Amino acid sequence: SYALTQPPSVSVAPGKTARITCGGDNLETKSVHWYRKKPGQAPVLVIHYETDRPSGIPERFSGSKSGNTATLTISRVEAGDEADYFCQVWASTSDLVVFGGGTKLTVL
Amino acid sequence: EVQLVESGGGLVQPGGSLRLSCVASGFTLSDHYMDWVRQAPGKGLEWVGRIRNKANNHITEYAASVTGRFTISRDDSRNSLYLQMNSVKSEDAAVYYCAREDSGNFVWGYWGQGTLVAVSS
Numbered sequence A: 001s002y003a004l005t006q007p008p009s010v011s012v013a014p015g016k017t018a019r020i021t022c023g024g025d026n027l028e029t030k031s032v033h034w035y036r037k038k039p040g041q042a043p044v045l046v047i048h049y050e051t052d053r054p055s056g057i058p059e060r061f062s063g064s065k066s067g068n069t070a071t072l073t074i075s076r077v078e079a080g081d082e083a084d085y086f087c088q089v090w091a092s093t094s095d096l097v098v099f100g101g102g103t104k105l106t107v108l
Numbered sequence B: 001e002v003q004l005v006e007s008g009g010g011l012v013q014p015g016g017s018l019r020l021s022c023v024a025s026g027f028t029l030s031d032h033y034m035d036w037v038r039q040a041p042g043k044g045l046e047w048v049g050r051i052r053n054k055a056n057n058h059i060t061e062y063a064a065s066v067t068g069r070f071t072i073s074r075d076d077s078r079n080s081l082y083l084q085m086n087s088v089k090s091e092d093a094a095v096y097y098c099a100r101e102d103s104g105n106f107v108w109g110y111w112g113q114g115t116l117v118a119v120s121s
Helices: none
Strands: A009-012 A018-023 A032-037 A044-047 A061-066 A069-074 A083-090 A097-099 A103-107 B003-007 B010-012 B018-025 B034-039 B045-051 B060-062 B070-075 B080-085 B094-101 B108-111 B115-119
Touching: A009 A018, A018 A032, A018 A083, A018 A103, A032 A061, A032 A069, A044 A061, A044 B108, A069 A083, A097 B045, B003 B094, B018 B034, B018 B094, B018 B115, B034 B070, B034 B080, B034 B108, B045 B070, B045 B080, B045 B094, B060 B070, B080 B094
Parallel strands: A009 A103, B010 B115
Antiparallel strands: A018 A069, A032 A044, A032 A083, A061 A069, A083 A097, A083 A103, B003 B018, B018 B080, B034 B045, B034 B094, B045 B060, B070 B080, B094 B108, B094 B115
């Protein structure tokens, strides 16, 4: 089955830049989306189709992809950005949708 | 304003059944594919399944982990989505979210707040 790999945790000081990666086989052929999940809250779409930011998401959030690795970048990190971040693709395999294991972003 | 409100969660025994509901407002439900996604305690997000819109004959698709046990249905006239959970297992314990696909592409711009399902004898 298809799998997406994310680092379990990323730590960053306020005002700095956080980068969260997501790797997978043939990821270059798939569209990658990113969700933010805070405890007790619904997931929020922060980036879709690798680079597009939904309305209401700050410009500090950006996405990119190179080869088989997608990256979510959060600039000028704030305390409120602390959350779990998940990448997701339409895998077109027996499990149509695959999420990465999630990355816990800690703001120091 | 788009809103999705889940209900029906609770405690279910292993092997038992439970039916979750999701009431939609602020948009025309019949136009959209709708999904269920869950998060087990301390775990990541897991897609459960989806039901296509009326134009696509309400076709359903499921994750392998729930195929044959869970059934997704909808009543567009009641603005409602359902998840019938049968033969429930301990690993089904999770918060269940309903979510609206943007355009049949497994991208969810709107989510409900979730309903908790606990499994215990």
